[in-house]
Amino acid sequence: MTPQNIIIKNGTVFDPVNRIDGEVMDIAVSNGKIVERVNESSAIVIDASGKVVLAGGVDIHSHIAGPKVNMGRILRPEDHYRNLKPKTAVKRSGVGTSCPSTFTTGYDYSEMGYTTVFEPANPPLKMLHVIDELNDTPMLDKACYPLFGNNWHVMEYLKDNRHDELAAYVAWMLKSVKGYAVKLVNPGGVENWKWGGETTPLDEPVKHFDVTPRQIIQGMCNAVKRLNLPHQMHIHANMLGTPGNYETALETLDSVRQIAGANDGKPVIHLTHVQFNIYGGTNWMNLSSGAEHLAKYINNHNHASIDIGQIVFSDTTTMTADGPFEFKLQGMTGARWINGDIEAETGCGIVPIHYKKSNYVHAIMWITGLEASLMIDDPWKVCMTTDHPNGGYFTTYPRVMAWLMSKKARQKLTNKVNKRARSKTALESLDREYTFSEVLISTRAGTARLLGLKNKGHLGVGADADIAIHDLDFRKIDPSTTPRKFRKAMQKAVYTIKDGEIVVKDGEVVKSVPGRIYWADAKVSDDLARTVETDLRQKFQDYYTVQMSNYIIAEKHIVNSTPVRVNAEV
């Protein structure tokens, strides 16, 4: 069925990409795209007067699918018992609070006005699993970031200074396992953890491999740049969750400054969930926020973007490819612990956590995330995330948006957090309140731009008709003074339109659509591609326990497979 034409009339449109800031206007939709105009007599007319019309939300970093998330689901039946969702005429049943089932994930995002969500950490060996879960995650466009930071081939190519082959290998991998962007998690540190070692600083060589994390970061950043991938290198830095780690974060960012070349404005590195990576102090007792150091760096450089990984006081589940971090966390909290190391590639750890206001460390974490959001001036460099579910569930985004837009909302919670933490914070002195447009930049316009999704995150003619309409009338609701009302309006969309179809009405899914899966197809020179394939054929048998042909994922396994083709410089 071809989607019908739609006219959204008299809505208050916010579209930062096209510099539309609360203008009452109509938006026309035809064939899944935003168009100049449609014939009104044959179109569905949505009266959006008194409501805001936005591009659908684009999440740059949310753990929604794959082996790690599924282990989290299996670990936590008690988490599911808090949220049991029955089947409806349209929706499949499901469960879940911090580790929701796939259908529920799609519905909850869609009902919140989000239309695109990227899954940020996937072991290539288990990518068929990731893809199969994304196939079962409806309502959203999706993509995955395979993990490269502890990959044996990567480290060996780097050691041998074969940078062209490294780039070609990255291209081969993305194409073979249908990945979209390159993810590094604790580069080198996870390989060390596979011998029981710890997370490593940037210049300590990886055991048995004789390359340093710094070399991996620089080498991969360079490879990504030369491949012209749509998204820059996405990195979870070394020393995550360690007092004083802001220095490593800054070193990581600075290590690739030269790669960006002249100040061309195109970032080469995305430092993810910075909140976990920018602490001051020397131990857990004197932990402090290092947000000002990061903000200073980001404000003065254009080669880097970040997302926050804001924590929300709640009972949630931490999950990451950073195995050694999770081992340390379970040692500190005594909570349940899952570890899952993957041959020749990466690792994984899962630990449930309850962030409590009364806890000094948790309060510092909450403060750190907000400080980073407020101290970095340019919202195009900052993506709002909770690193779902690590900092909090994605369904708490409206609460985070309210904190950004309302000093009052922040202060109300600051008054309740651990007193010693509160005494050490600059948060209360920060008067900045995000404008609504700034919130939209950090939740859709900016994220889409950083992901290289030219047709998303805005409402210009030709854009994908992924649209959210929220019951938000700024004549009646001032987010700064009535943050609760703002939050409520952002929690459930009045309408969500996906690819030109109405999929949510009055906060409820009315139509289930599968969404598509993007992956990057970077064309490298034929010679180089052949060399790399020969290398891989030789090593595959030694490194892996599966055949190379079974490692490569056939497109038939992907619902709405959508390759993004780019030409590489190698």
Added chain:
Amino acid sequence: MQTYQDVVCTVCGCLCDDIEVDVDGNKVMKARNACAMGTSKFLSYTHDRIETPMVRKNGSTQPANLDEAVTKVAEMLVNAKYPAIYGLALSSCEAVKVAIELTEEVGGVMDNQSVVCHGPGVLGLHEIGVSTCSLGEIKHRADLIICWGCNPDEAHPRHFERYSYTAKGRWRNGKADRKLVVVDVRQTSTARKADKFVQIDQGKDYELVNALRTALRNEQIQQEKVAGVPVEDIEELAELLRNAEFGVILFGLGVTQTVGKGRNIDGLFSLTRDLNKYTKFQIMPARGHFNVNGVNEVSAWQTGFPYGIDFSHGYPWYNPGETTVTDIVRRGENDAMLVIASDPIAHFPKDLANRIRKSPLAAIDPVHSVTTLVADVVIPSAFAGIECEGIAYRMDGVALPLKKVVEPSQGVLSDEDILKKILGKVRELKGRSG
């Protein structure tokens, strides 16, 4: 003659994916690289096949056409207030997805063979978590392999050669660089190959785990023997574990299905966690049916729960002991059952088997079994991985694509397609009645 490369073997949870299958005229002639079990499956998949759908009429089952059989199953499920759908460990994940949707549609309970194999391990996981890895991690790094209540030499014949004891890894040159320890109640063939065999009293696994954990903490054990093993030997074993560079415990039904069940695994997972304070240690179930892990995985992502999922209230609910098929049947609470490629009538205790037979019973299976013999409706199906494609999950959670190397007999469909037909009929019937 055509040769298929890199075919995935669909016998055990090892999912060896290097099988070369020769096919001539829609007949498998040879399966190279496979173990005896794999070879036997590839070469004798045509034996003992169910030829046609069967439906019970006037007391005896008689051949029927597929539509008639499908309608009977759909009616049985729609009319039930608490139907159970059981099996799927030998089906593809695609079939599992349809089975979940069907169970949700009829408000029933969906369970798989985990309940009688590694389900208790999941209960241990809920309480403790688990430190595990992909099989290649063992191949490259393990210098100590513990087989606890499992016998890979006979149940997973290529495990050692491909993934563990004798495999050549990056830092381990086969068994020369590894130690094998077997903990079991009898001297299995694996135990005979081991560097150390720890023979324990029947049903005393938890006691030994607890003693090892106590010894690891350097606490005094005020007994002479635990589980029949002298305390000095236990302390020596604890030292062996602690001093490994990379240890792994492989465990089987000899510990999941013996006294204490899930608590034995709770103990083993705790032991593994404790060992990581001293060195690197991992643990992994040696899964039996080739895709029992896949049923758990797909069930978990679609419903949140890995087995024993109750949709009777419209949402998924899970509590093994309440929502598991064995317990439901024990309490006599189900009023219909659809079995997919499993044989509960033969494998469950006799009183449970008798109770299953009290209410309508349907079976989908490629081959004859005791269950298909007594079922009210029987539908023949194709073998996943031989006669139809699909995805399956290895014991370490690596998903692999199954190949179709021959065509099934005419009219024989995959589990996936049969279940889709039943689901379609169920919706038709519900639409009519509603």
Added chain:
Amino acid sequence: MADITLTAKANPPFQPLDLREISPDNFAGKTPEQIASLPIWIGNHPSTLGAVFDVKGETSATPQDLTITIEGGLPNSRRIGAKMTAGKIIINGQTGIYAGAEMKNGQIIVNGDAGEWAGLAMKGGSIEITGNAGNFLGAAYRGARSGMKGGIIVVKGNAGSEAAAWMSGGLIKISGDAGLMPGIHMTGGSILIGGNCPGRVGASMTGGKIAVVGKTDDLLAGFQIEEIKDKAKIENDKIPGPFYAFSGDNAEAGTGKLFIHKEKNPHLAGYEAFL
């Protein structure tokens, strides 16, 4: 005081009966007719209490003053008295799973046997079972590391396996025998077992007390003897001994206490050498 009597009708359904609506909290202020129309599940089939029970009597405005009497055994029932905060439920006959689950206060008396998970994650109040209790008495939800937090459970007969798993407070008294692993992972609270226990008492316990007045198998290796006591003190009761007193489970670095009757367990005499 007001009384409501639910009398099970003949030939009740055999599918699971979700009866979570049966509690004084839900009945207070309702007429028998209104009570009869409260929702239940028969398997996957939504129904009403009136389909399974004849409802008679008078209710009260508040739950504190209300006693609900259930006549007839329903072994397939679920969640009778779940989450109740006040009043009383008397069950004359067998009851099914989750009786008194997450109960906060009030009283449940089962004159008969109770199924699994009676008093699951109970916070307060009391449950008395005159017959036997199933497995997982006063235990925790799957994956929840918190079982019974408070209140009292008294079982006159025997209890099944894994009673009081993850218990952190309250008291469980079992007059008869207990199944395997009573008090597994318990962190606090007390268990008194009047009869025998097959073994693994207090596995992985880190706190709390368990007394076994009858026989038990070998203790787990994680327990060390501390002393011999004339009496074991369990809440307000002093149980006559003598008892071997142990501390553990050292496998979990625990400091729980076990009191095992000396004379009933001569096979433990070897421990005296360590005193």
